[in-house]
Amino acid sequence: MLKFYHAPMSRSSSVMWLMEELGVPYEIELYDFQKATAPPPESYRAIQPNKKFPAIVHDGVAITERAAITTYLCDAFPRAGLAPPIGDPRRGPYLSWLVYCDSVIDPCFVARMHGWTYEARAVGFGLFDDMVGHVTRTLTRQPYATGDTFTAADIQLGSAVQWGLDAVKILPESPALRAYVDRLQDRPGLKSAVAKGM
Numbered sequence: 001m002l003k004f005y006h007a008p009m010s011r012s013s014s015v016m017w018l019m020e021e022l023g024v025p026y027e028i029e030l031y032d033f034q035k036a037t038a039p040p041p042e043s044y045r046a047i048q049p050n051k052k053f054p055a056i057v058h059d060g061v062a063i064t065e066r067a068a069i070t071t072y073l074c075d076a077f078p079r080a081g082l083a084p085p086i087g088d089p090r091r092g093p094y095l096s097w098l099v100y101c102d103s104v105i106d107p108c109f110v111a112r113m114h115g116w117t118y119e120a121r122a123v124g125f126g127l128f129d130d131m132v133g134h135v136t137r138t139l140t141r142q143p144y145a146t147g148d149t150f151t152a153a154d155i156q157l158g159s160a161v162q163w164g165l166d167a168v169k170i171l172p173e174s175p176a177l178r179a180y181v182d183r184l185q186d187r188p189g190l191k192s193a194v195a196k197g198m
Contacts, residue, residue, distance in 0.1 A: 001027065001059065001060075002024065002025065002027070002056065002057075002058045002059075003027045003028075003029055003057045003058075003187040004016070004019055004026050004027065004029065004054065004055075004056050005027050005029045005031070005044070005047060005054060005055040005056065005057075006028050006029070006031070006053060006054060007030075007033050007053040007054075007149065008030070008031075008032055008033075008034070008197050008198065009033065009034070010033065011052075011053065011054065011066060011106075012053040012054030013159065013193070014066060014155055014156050014159035014160075015054040015056070015069055015070070016054075016065060016193045016196065016198050017159065017187075017189055017190050017193040017194070017198065018069075018070055018073060018074075018082075018152055018153050018189070019073075019119055019153070019189075020188075020190070020192040020193045020196070021080060021082060021155065021187065021188075021189030021190075022073060022074075022077050022080045022082065022189075023079050023080060023155050023189075024080075031053065034145065035072075039051065046062075047062045047064070048062070048064050049064075052064075052066050054069060055069075056069055056072075056073070056160075057074065058072070058073075064173045065102060066098075066101065066102055066156055067098040067101065067103075067156070068098045070098050070152050070153075070155070070156060071083070071098060072094065073152075074152050077147050078089045081150060082136070082150075082151055082152040082155075083152055084146065084151060089103035090102060090146040090147060090151070090186065092187060093146045093147075093153075094145070094146050094152075094153045094193055097145045097146065097153035097156070097157055098152070098153050098156055100134075101153075101156040101157055101160050102156075103124070103125060104125045104126060104131055104149045104159040105131055105135070105157075105164075106160070107123070107162045108125055108127070108128045108131045109128075109160070109163075109164060109168070109170060111125075111128065112128045112170050113168060113170060129164075129165070132171065132172065134188075135157070135161065135177070136174055136176055136177060137179060139161075139176040139179075139180045140176040142181070145157050150184075150187070154184065158180065158181065158184040161177055161180060161181055162181045162184070163170065164180065165177060166181075
């Protein structure tokens with residue numbers, strides 16, 4: 001059994017998109033921050049130690065963090081074809097992008113939104129402008145994160161780019177980023193996730 005712990009309009013929305021792209025049955029345990037009158041129950045720490053979302057439990061095993069969840073699920077359900085297999089030259093870039101979204105893009109966004117100032121050498125995630133440059137150069141050179149074909153890395157990267165461009169408007173508008181977001185809108189998994197209240 002696969003259970004997905006989800007909070008709508010949060011970082012777990014990208015995992016809901018992933019679930020829909022995988023096309024496997026899953027159960028949702030929903031926590032709606034907008035309507036909640038209390039924080040997640042203390043018992044949730046047994047699944048996610050900081051009581052954050054997303055998390056999954058698959059066959060009794062809890063997995064947290066978007067990069068880990070994505071890697072795990074795509075390897076557990078390879079028929080969906082969302083991850084380059086081991087030995088494929090795209091496997092390294094695919095894994096790099098999954099981790100980059102969590103460990104570089106996300107902290108750069110948070111730092112920029114809160115107006116934090118820091119030196120690049122003082123933090124592991126580097127500078128906002130370097131992150132924007134890397135993402136923009138990649139998507140100018142190729143249509144998807146790892147090349148010419150869509151992978152689950154594009155679910156995480158696409159979610160971040162769309163959020164940065166449209167929701168919080170901290171990414172600079174560019175033809176490459178806008179075309180990338182537009183390209184992803186036709187994904188059936190995204191349409192299905194939106195319909196379910198992503």
